[in-house]
Amino acid sequence: MDKNTRKLYELKAEVFRAVAHPLRLAVIDFLKDGEQCVCDIARHIGAQRSNVSRHLAVMLKAGVVEHRKDGLRMIYSLKAPCILNFLSCVTDLLRRRMEQNRAALKGLK
Amino acid sequence: MDKNTRKLYELKAEVFRAVAHPLRLAVIDFLKDGEQCVCDIARHIGAQRSNVSRHLAVMLKAGVVEHRKDGLRMIYSLKAPCILNFLSCVTDLLRRRMEQNRAALKGLK
DNA sequence: TAACTATGTGAGTATATGCTCACTAAGGCA
DNA sequence: TGCCTTAGTGAGCATATACTCACATAGTTA
Numbered sequence: 001m002d003k004n005t006r007k008l009y010e011l012k013a014e015v016f017r018a019v020a021h022p023l024r025l026a027v028i029d030f031l032k033d034g035e036q037c038v039c040d041i042a043r044h045i046g047a048q049r050s051n052v053s054r055h056l057a058v059m060l061k062a063g064v065v066e067h068r069k070d071g072l073r074m075i076y077s078l079k080a081p082c083i084l085n086f087l088s089c090v091t092d093l094l095r096r097r098m099e100q101n102r103a104a105l106k107g108l109k
Numbered sequence: 110m111d112k113n114t115r116k117l118y119e120l121k122a123e124v125f126r127a128v129a130h131p132l133r134l135a136v137i138d139f140l141k142d143g144e145q146c147v148c149d150i151a152r153h154i155g156a157q158r159s160n161v162s163r164h165l166a167v168m169l170k171a172g173v174v175e176h177r178k179d180g181l182r183m184i185y186s187l188k189a190p191c192i193l194n195f196l197s198c199v200t201d202l203l204r205r206r207m208e209q210n211r212a213a214l215k216g217l218k
Numbered sequence: 219t220a221a222c223t224a225t226g227t228g229a230g231t232a233t234a235t236g237c238t239c240a241c242t243a244a245g246g247c248a
Numbered sequence: 249t250g251c252c253t254t255a256g257t258g259a260g261c262a263t264a265t266a267c268t269c270a271c272a273t274a275g276t277t278a
Contacts, residue, residue: 009138013133053226160238
């Protein structure tokens with residue numbers, strides 16, 4: 001694998017990593033219905049604002065969300081809604097995993 | 110956000126994290142064309158087998174890949190091909206980001 | 219102007235992740 | 249049987265990430 005290919009995978013992995021966190025997934029789910037300010041995101045998720053701010057910065061850098069200023073508030077919105085598709089793909093995967101576990105437990109009886 | 114919702118986001122994040130690594134993305138891309146043994150994956154990617162083995166274990170646990178034994182070899186294959194869709198979504202995102210950067214650089218002149 | 223609100227950041231700490239080396243285990247073959 | 253190949257794992261280290269507290273900054277409003 002040559003150096004350019006490797007670099008490309010690193011860039012892609014950065015985007016994946018920007019999404020791969022429970023709190024950030026919750027933010028993405030919340031933004032699905034429309035743009036929100038940091039304070040409301042923090043309130044909705046139940047995390048400290050400074051922490052939410054950092055997580056938003058990670059997603060911003062990766063290009064997953066975008067933001068605009070409105071007075072005191074910074075309004076964030078989803079920039080790559082196709083992430084939602086993958087989220088439902090992951091939900092399916094979890095469901096299948098759960099059913100496999102259930103089947104395995106049945107086999108224990 | 111209640112406890113169950115939080116737990117669900119953690120499970121989903123685990124799957125995302127299982128994919129969010131340059132080497133693991135390279136493996137997924139390689140498996141796209143069909144199942145492969147660890148030795149060939151390691152050779153193709155140019156990484157140590159012990160390291161590749163660990164990465165495969167992470168993806169296996171998350172349900173992203175599956176494996177079967179064939180004599181000496183352990184053959185891995187993609188279990189959640191829908192990841193490939195998200196990969197192309199990320200590729201688009203990167204392309205857009207690049208074009209934005211290019212436009213910004215033009216503005217510098 | 220002074221107090222207040224929303225946001226972001228520096229510093230410090232705890233934890234997680236990734237990598238390598240050395241070793242073990244399982245299977246194939248002379 | 250003895251040696252080879254393939255895969256996986258324990259230990260140790262280096263680095264990255266997440267979180268919190270305290271503080272700085274920008275904008276709002278009395």
